[in-house]
Amino acid sequence: MAPAKSGANGRVEVRKTYKLFIGGEFVRSESGRAYRFDGNVNVPRGSRKDLRDAVRGARGAAAGWAARTAMNRGQILYRAAEMLDGRRAQFIELLGSGRGAHKEVDDAVEAFVWYAGWTDKLAQVIGGTNPVAGPYFNFTIPEPTGVVGVVAPEEPALVGLVRRVAPALCGGNALVVLAPEVNPLPALTLAEVLATSDLPAGVVNVISGFRKELLPWLASHMDVNAIDVAGCTADEVTEIEKAAADNVKRVVKHAPGEMSPYLITAFMEMKTVWHPVGV
Amino acid sequence: MAAIVKRQPTDLAKQIFEYAPAPESIDHVKIEPRYGLFIGGKMVAAHSKKRFPTINPATEQKLSEVVEADEVDVDRAVKAADKAFESWSAMAPSRRARYIFRISRILQERARELAVVETMDGGKPIKESRDVDIPLAAAHFFYYAGWADKLEWAFPNRKPRPLGVAGQVIPWNFPLLMLAWKIAPALAAGNTVVLKPAETTPLSALLFADICMQAELPPGVVNIVTGGGKTGSVVVTHPGVKKVAFTGSTEVGKLIQRSLAGTGKRLTLELGGKAANIVFDDAPLDAAVEGIVNGIYFNQGHVCCAGSRLLVQESIAEPLLEKLKLRLGTLRLGDPLDKNTDIGAINSKAQLEKIEELVESGVEEGAEIFQPECKLPERGYWFPPTLFTNVSQSYRIAREEIFGPVLSVLTFRTPAEAVEKANNTPYGLSAGVWTDKGSRILWMAERMRAGVVWANTFNRFDPTSPFGGYKESGFGREGGRHGLLPYLELV
Numbered sequence: 001m002a003p004a005k006s007g008a009n010g011r012v013e014v015r016k017t018y019k020l021f022i023g024g025e026f027v028r029s030e031s032g033r034a035y036r037f038d039g040n041v042n043v044p045r046g047s048r049k050d051l052r053d054a055v056r057g058a059r060g061a062a063a064g065w066a067a068r069t070a071m072n073r074g075q076i077l078y079r080a081a082e083m084l085d086g087r088r089a090q091f092i093e094l095l096g097s098g099r100g101a102h103k104e105v106d107d108a109v110e111a112f113v114w115y116a117g118w119t120d121k122l123a124q125v126i127g128g129t130n131p132v133a134g135p136y137f138n139f140t141i142p143e144p145t146g147v148v149g150v151v152a153p154e155e156p157a158l159v160g161l162v163r164r165v166a167p168a169l170c171g172g173n174a175l176v177v178l179a180p181e182v183n184p185l186p187a188l189t190l191a192e193v194l195a196t197s198d199l200p201a202g203v204v205n206v207i208s209g210f211r212k213e214l215l216p217w218l219a220s221h222m223d224v225n226a227i228d229v230a231g232c233t234a235d236e237v238t239e240i241e242k243a244a245a246d247n248v249k250r251v252v253k254h255a256p257g258e259m260s261p262y263l264i265t266a267f268m269e270m271k272t273v274w275h276p277v278g279v
Numbered sequence: 280m281a282a283i284v285k286r287q288p289t290d291l292a293k294q295i296f297e298y299a300p301a302p303e304s305i306d307h308v309k310i311e312p313r314y315g316l317f318i319g320g321k322m323v324a325a326h327s328k329k330r331f332p333t334i335n336p337a338t339e340q341k342l343s344e345v346v347e348a349d350e351v352d353v354d355r356a357v358k359a360a361d362k363a364f365e366s367w368s369a370m371a372p373s374r375r376a377r378y379i380f381r382i383s384r385i386l387q388e389r390a391r392e393l394a395v396v397e398t399m400d401g402g403k404p405i406k407e408s409r410d411v412d413i414p415l416a417a418a419h420f421f422y423y424a425g426w427a428d429k430l431e432w433a434f435p436n437r438k439p440r441p442l443g444v445a446g447q448v449i450p451w452n453f454p455l456l457m458l459a460w461k462i463a464p465a466l467a468a469g470n471t472v473v474l475k476p477a478e479t480t481p482l483s484a485l486l487f488a489d490i491c492m493q494a495e496l497p498p499g500v501v502n503i504v505t506g507g508g509k510t511g512s513v514v515v516t517h518p519g520v521k522k523v524a525f526t527g528s529t530e531v532g533k534l535i536q537r538s539l540a541g542t543g544k545r546l547t548l549e550l551g552g553k554a555a556n557i558v559f560d561d562a563p564l565d566a567a568v569e570g571i572v573n574g575i576y577f578n579q580g581h582v583c584c585a586g587s588r589l590l591v592q593e594s595i596a597e598p599l600l601e602k603l604k605l606r607l608g609t610l611r612l613g614d615p616l617d618k619n620t621d622i623g624a625i626n627s628k629a630q631l632e633k634i635e636e637l638v639e640s641g642v643e644e645g646a647e648i649f650q651p652e653c654k655l656p657e658r659g660y661w662f663p664p665t666l667f668t669n670v671s672q673s674y675r676i677a678r679e680e681i682f683g684p685v686l687s688v689l690t691f692r693t694p695a696e697a698v699e700k701a702n703n704t705p706y707g708l709s710a711g712v713w714t715d716k717g718s719r720i721l722w723m724a725e726r727m728r729a730g731v732v733w734a735n736t737f738n739r740f741d742p743t744s745p746f747g748g749y750k751e752s753g754f755g756r757e758g759g760r761h762g763l764l765p766y767l768e769l770v
Contacts, residue, residue, distance in 0.1 A: 130744045130759055131743055132743055133741055134739070134741070136741075138741070138743075146728075237541065238540050239540075241537075241539070241540030242540040245534075245540070247750075248533060248752075248753060262437070269730060270745050270747070270761055271724075271749075272745050272746065273724045273731075273732045273733075274731070275720065275735060276735055
């Protein structure tokens with residue numbers, strides 16, 4: 001299924017160098033390493049340092065992204081749907097060209113569109129004013145948790161990831177995505193979609209490499225506020241949950257494939273504000 | 280007037296605020312010499328032979344003796360809760376609501392008794408247990424009672440289901456109120472509970488056991504096991520416990536989070552804080568001073584959301600501190616049962632030592648200490664209201680939760696600097712902002728990385744108002760519709 005094979009007409013195709021996506025830039029691993037997962041394609045084998053750079057990129061972008069208006073975030077998520085739709089053919093090929101591949105790309109586009117529409121509705125559904133027993137105006141609003149690690153599932157490689165990334169972005173978080181060790185190309189290619197969707201640099205970072213070299217550091221990183229374990233085995237989840245306690249990380253476990261506003265709030269904090277009422 | 284002005288602040292305080300003793304009577308309160316455990320709807324003898332005294336921190340006198348519950352005791356409690364879960368979760372929700380309403384009413388009816396016990400066991404001023412802890416606890420049960428038969432309306436497009444047995448561990452700073460925060464939403468959602476009160480303040484929970492019996496709550500729906508950290512650890516790790524709720528220190532919270540890894544248990548944590556209370560130059564100073572005092576000296580500073588870091592705009596630091604120091608001189612420290620007491624006893628000897636140690640570190644690191652002239656009673660655990668100026672952000676007193684009546688004062692020049700300093704902490708429980716400018720309040724409120732922001736007020740609580748932390752102050756909310764979520768599975 002590797003793309004960019006030489007054509008029958010003798011044309012020598014221009015192959016793509018797959019890269020990590022860190023702080024809005026496509027870069028090779030600082031370690032200079034790569035691994036081949038499927039025959040001829042070299043995939044960057046990201047290092048612990050790459051991961052730390054990605055977290056720093058995400059932290060740097062987090063406040064600005066959170067401060068965007070809900071409408072603006074919705075527009076950008078919708079733009080991601082447009083960009084993904086424009087690359088349908090590429091993703092279908094990456095996903096094996098079967099009927100399932102067509103549906104998967106459709107579903108991924110739909111996920112971006114659906115969550116694009118949630119950005120400016122969530123606070124009304126989830127937050128509100130609280131009728132406290134005293135002369136105070138009191139309201140609760142959802143706010144982004146901050147920097148979120150997302151362990152992308154191997155299957156379905158595209159829609160499985162989009163359904164984790166879209167709600168976390170919808171809530172205003174900045175992300176560090178670990179591409180699956182096997183079949184990382186859809187995740188790395190999705191970075192190209194996000195890079196052209198007006199998403200500010202650093203809001204999404206994508207790292208490929210060996211799970212055992214990256215996951216423990218993502219799970220224990222003191223500047224990561226939450227981690228989505230969609231792509232993890234039960235044993236990995238246990239290890240993540242142990243490491244997460246170092247900084248009281250939120251560990252988010254949701255059924256794969258689920259689409260719901262409760263997935264957005266899983267990456268959000270509720271803030272309650274009080275003010276006296278008086279003359 | 281002129282004669283008064285010449286006096287020192289504390290003399291002034293004495294002259295204006297001399298009060299005759301006004302102790303609350305304790306004759307209507309009956310504390311048993313020994314308590315068992317509340318399991319399966321009645322007080323039972325424990326398997327554990329270990330007992331420990333609970334003492335009045337204001338007098339160092341033993342009030343009673345309670346059990347240090349062991350594995351067998353906790354197992355019995357969890358089994359009783361598990362058995363009760365079947366019928367309690369299947370009961371018509373409106374019937375469940377009736378029991379919780381009953382509990383709320385009985386708390387109101389027995390308010391004075393509860394307030395006195397709370398003050399004797401924990402050292403907090405009677406006016407606080409009487410006016411804050413007990414009424415809020417009753418209100419909390421009343422609020423969640425009403426939710427019990429309305430859960431279908433709480434979470435759009437989902438069917439809520441209870442989780443099972445909730446294991447709950449609570450702190451000593453607001454014993455009955457924290458019990459209410461834990462038990463009321465758990466019961467309303469259809470769960471049953473095993474609750475462990477704090478080691479130093481078990482008595483109001485044991486009184487609550489009596490209230491459950493008086494309310495004829497079905498046996499096993501609420502179980503109360505006493506003990507220390509070890510008992511707590513047995514409760515949260517028991518395999519029959521499906522949901523764990525903990526309020527306490529960040530240190531212990533992390534231990535619990537780690538110990539539950541891989542168990543699939545649901546967890547909520549309400550942990551420590553180091554809240555910034557930010558005063559801008561346009562704030563009404565007298566109101567701000569009251570807010571600062573309420574923020575850090577309320578309940579001897581034994582408050583996780585206490586405003587323990589005062590950030591004051593440089594231009595008003597001098598007049599504000601002058602007013603604040605004057606006000607500290609008027610705080611009355613002493614017998615917690617006296618209705619005029621502002622600052623009661625420190626909850627325990629261990630806590631007093633921790634406060635003393637941190638205060639010492641503040642002096643050593645170079646901060647300037649201020650304590651009003653304050654006569655401490657001879658017996659009991661006491662610490663005068665304390666204020667540090669010349670504090671650097673790196674000092675321990677600016678970083679660590681002291682959990683005592685100790686305020687660290689820092690200054691700032693611009694709103695951006697205030698935000699930077701306020702958020703410069705791994706905690707994120709609460710924050711305070713004092714300013715007359717509406718747009719600035721909202722701008723600041725947006726930027727505080729904290730679960731509760733009090734603007735032109737501080738330390739307000741209400742059952743309808745969600746409470747809980749960002750970052751290392753924990754996760755999950757207590758209070759309001761949001762407080763139901765930790766006790767439900769949404770199908």
